[in-house]
Amino acid sequence: RGVLNDIDVCDGQIEQDRIWHYLDIPLEPGLLVGGELDVRSRFDRMQNHTGEHILSGIAHAKWGLENVGFHLNDDEMTMDFNGELTAEQLAELEQAANQAIWANTMVSADYPDTDTLAKLQYRSKLDLLENVRIVTIEGVDACACCAPHVKRTGEVGVIKIINAIHHKGGMR
Numbered sequence: 001r002g003v004l005n006d007i008d009v010c011d012g013q014i015e016q017d018r019i020w021h022y023l024d025i026p027l028e029p030g031l032l033v034g035g036e037l038d039v040r041s042r043f044d045r046m047q048n049h050t051g052e053h054i055l056s057g058i059a060h061a062k063w064g065l066e067n068v069g070f071h072l073n074d075d076e077m078t079m080d081f082n083g084e085l086t087a088e089q090l091a092e093l094e095q096a097a098n099q100a101i102w103a104n105t106m107v108s109a110d111y112p113d114t115d116t117l118a119k120l121q122y123r124s125k126l127d128l129l130e131n132v133r134i135v136t137i138e139g140v141d142a143c144a145c146c147a148p149h150v151k152r153t154g155e156v157g158v159i160k161i162i163n164a165i166h167h168k169g170g171m172r
Contacts, residue, residue, distance in 0.1 A: 057141025
Protein backbone atom coordinates (compact mmCIF):
# COMPACT_ATOMS: atom_id res chain seq x y z
CA ARG A 1 0.00 0.00 0.00
CA GLY A 2 1.13 3.46 -0.82
CA VAL A 3 1.44 5.98 -3.63
CA LEU A 4 3.82 6.78 -6.48
CA ASN A 5 3.65 10.48 -7.47
CA ASP A 6 0.43 10.72 -5.41
CA ILE A 7 -1.21 7.92 -7.44
CA ASP A 8 -2.52 4.96 -5.43
CA VAL A 9 -0.64 1.69 -5.83
CA CYS A 10 -3.29 -1.00 -6.46
CA ASP A 11 -0.98 -4.01 -6.36
CA GLY A 12 2.65 -5.02 -6.29
CA GLN A 13 4.19 -8.18 -7.72
CA ILE A 14 7.64 -9.69 -8.05
CA GLU A 15 8.31 -11.28 -11.44
CA GLN A 16 11.75 -12.52 -12.51
CA ASP A 17 13.51 -10.58 -9.72
CA ARG A 18 11.78 -7.32 -10.72
CA ILE A 19 9.23 -5.49 -8.59
CA TRP A 20 6.19 -4.22 -10.46
CA HIS A 21 3.80 -1.62 -9.05
CA TYR A 22 0.33 -1.41 -10.56
CA LEU A 23 -1.36 1.99 -10.35
CA ASP A 24 -4.85 3.39 -10.89
CA ILE A 25 -3.44 5.69 -13.58
CA PRO A 26 -0.47 4.86 -15.83
CA LEU A 27 2.76 6.84 -15.55
CA GLU A 28 4.96 7.88 -18.44
CA PRO A 29 7.76 5.32 -18.99
CA GLY A 30 11.14 6.48 -17.66
CA LEU A 31 9.59 9.11 -15.37
CA LEU A 32 11.38 9.65 -12.06
CA VAL A 33 8.80 9.01 -9.33
CA GLY A 34 8.54 9.59 -5.61
CA GLY A 35 6.93 6.95 -3.47
CA GLU A 36 5.32 6.90 -0.07
CA LEU A 37 4.46 3.80 1.93
CA ASP A 38 1.19 3.57 3.87
CA VAL A 39 2.99 3.00 7.18
CA ARG A 40 -0.16 2.43 9.26
CA SER A 41 -1.43 -0.32 6.95
CA ARG A 42 2.01 -1.95 6.73
CA PHE A 43 2.50 -1.97 10.51
CA ASP A 44 -1.01 -3.42 11.01
CA ARG A 45 -0.17 -6.25 8.62
CA MET A 46 3.21 -6.79 10.28
CA GLN A 47 1.47 -7.11 13.65
CA ASN A 48 -1.09 -9.58 12.30
CA HIS A 49 1.48 -11.62 10.42
CA THR A 50 3.79 -11.87 13.43
CA GLY A 51 0.74 -12.90 15.48
CA GLU A 52 0.13 -15.65 12.93
CA HIS A 53 3.68 -16.93 13.52
CA ILE A 54 3.07 -16.95 17.27
CA LEU A 55 -0.22 -18.86 17.01
CA SER A 56 1.14 -21.30 14.41
CA GLY A 57 4.36 -21.96 16.33
CA ILE A 58 2.47 -22.72 19.53
CA ALA A 59 -0.15 -24.90 17.79
CA HIS A 60 2.67 -26.82 16.11
CA ALA A 61 4.64 -27.29 19.35
CA LYS A 62 1.66 -28.23 21.55
CA TRP A 63 -0.47 -30.31 19.19
CA GLY A 64 1.66 -31.00 16.10
CA LEU A 65 -0.64 -28.95 13.89
CA GLU A 66 0.52 -27.41 10.64
CA ASN A 67 -0.69 -24.08 9.37
CA VAL A 68 -1.96 -24.97 5.90
CA GLY A 69 -3.58 -21.65 5.03
CA PHE A 70 -3.42 -18.00 5.98
CA HIS A 71 -5.38 -14.99 4.76
CA LEU A 72 -5.00 -11.39 5.83
CA ASN A 73 -7.06 -8.41 4.71
CA ASP A 74 -8.14 -5.06 6.14
CA ASP A 75 -10.90 -6.57 8.28
CA GLU A 76 -9.77 -9.99 9.43
CA MET A 77 -7.10 -12.64 9.53
CA THR A 78 -7.87 -16.32 9.12
CA MET A 79 -5.63 -19.33 9.63
CA ASP A 80 -6.24 -22.93 8.61
CA PHE A 81 -4.81 -25.82 10.61
CA ASN A 82 -4.65 -29.42 9.47
CA GLY A 83 -6.39 -30.68 12.61
CA GLU A 84 -9.12 -29.67 14.99
CA LEU A 85 -8.86 -27.91 18.34
CA THR A 86 -11.36 -28.03 21.19
CA ALA A 87 -12.72 -24.88 22.80
CA GLU A 88 -10.37 -25.54 25.73
CA GLN A 89 -7.37 -25.87 23.41
CA LEU A 90 -8.31 -22.64 21.62
CA ALA A 91 -8.44 -20.83 24.98
CA GLU A 92 -5.05 -22.36 25.89
CA LEU A 93 -3.63 -21.29 22.51
CA GLU A 94 -4.87 -17.72 22.95
CA GLN A 95 -3.45 -17.52 26.49
CA ALA A 96 -0.06 -18.93 25.44
CA ALA A 97 0.08 -16.55 22.45
CA ASN A 98 -0.57 -13.53 24.66
CA GLN A 99 2.07 -14.69 27.14
CA ALA A 100 4.54 -14.84 24.24
CA ILE A 101 3.54 -11.29 23.30
CA TRP A 102 3.89 -9.98 26.87
CA ALA A 103 7.38 -11.55 27.06
CA ASN A 104 8.37 -8.97 24.41
CA THR A 105 10.77 -11.42 22.75
CA MET A 106 12.96 -10.35 19.83
CA VAL A 107 11.77 -11.35 16.33
CA SER A 108 14.73 -12.03 14.06
CA ALA A 109 15.11 -12.82 10.37
CA ASP A 110 18.28 -14.44 9.06
CA TYR A 111 19.58 -16.21 5.97
CA PRO A 112 21.50 -19.19 7.39
CA ASP A 113 24.21 -20.85 5.33
CA THR A 114 23.50 -24.26 3.79
CA ASP A 115 25.11 -26.26 6.62
CA THR A 116 23.26 -24.35 9.34
CA LEU A 117 19.97 -24.58 7.44
CA ALA A 118 20.33 -28.37 7.16
CA LYS A 119 20.55 -28.62 10.97
CA LEU A 120 17.70 -26.23 11.79
CA GLN A 121 14.22 -27.32 12.80
CA TYR A 122 11.75 -24.90 11.22
CA ARG A 123 8.27 -24.82 9.74
CA SER A 124 7.96 -24.54 5.96
CA LYS A 125 5.41 -25.46 3.30
CA LEU A 126 8.07 -25.66 0.59
CA ASP A 127 11.22 -27.68 0.06
CA LEU A 128 13.58 -24.72 0.02
CA LEU A 129 17.32 -25.12 -0.61
CA GLU A 130 18.88 -21.67 -1.04
CA ASN A 131 18.28 -18.06 0.01
CA VAL A 132 16.02 -19.31 2.80
CA ARG A 133 15.00 -16.59 5.25
CA ILE A 134 14.21 -17.97 8.69
CA VAL A 135 12.06 -15.85 10.99
CA THR A 136 12.66 -16.83 14.61
CA ILE A 137 10.75 -15.97 17.75
CA GLU A 138 12.86 -17.63 20.43
CA GLY A 139 10.94 -20.39 22.22
CA VAL A 140 7.88 -19.83 20.05
CA ASP A 141 8.50 -20.32 16.34
CA ALA A 142 11.06 -20.74 13.57
CA CYS A 143 9.64 -20.57 10.07
CA ALA A 144 10.78 -19.93 6.52
CA CYS A 145 9.15 -16.63 5.59
CA CYS A 146 9.83 -13.62 3.36
CA ALA A 147 7.25 -11.20 4.81
CA PRO A 148 7.93 -8.22 7.10
CA HIS A 149 7.43 -8.65 10.86
CA VAL A 150 7.56 -6.47 13.95
CA LYS A 151 10.87 -6.34 15.85
CA ARG A 152 9.55 -7.58 19.20
CA THR A 153 6.51 -9.67 20.11
CA GLY A 154 5.21 -6.89 22.39
CA GLU A 155 4.50 -4.82 19.26
CA VAL A 156 1.81 -7.32 18.22
CA GLY A 157 -0.59 -6.02 20.88
CA VAL A 158 -3.18 -8.59 21.96
CA ILE A 159 -4.39 -11.72 20.20
CA LYS A 160 -8.08 -12.57 20.47
CA ILE A 161 -9.52 -15.64 18.77
CA ILE A 162 -13.07 -14.58 17.90
CA ASN A 163 -14.29 -17.56 15.90
CA ALA A 164 -13.35 -21.10 14.93
CA ILE A 165 -15.00 -23.46 12.48
CA HIS A 166 -14.32 -26.94 11.18
CA HIS A 167 -12.85 -26.60 7.71
CA LYS A 168 -11.65 -29.26 5.22
CA GLY A 169 -10.90 -31.84 7.93
CA GLY A 170 -9.16 -29.26 10.08
CA MET A 171 -9.88 -25.96 11.75
CA ARG A 172 -10.14 -22.37 10.48
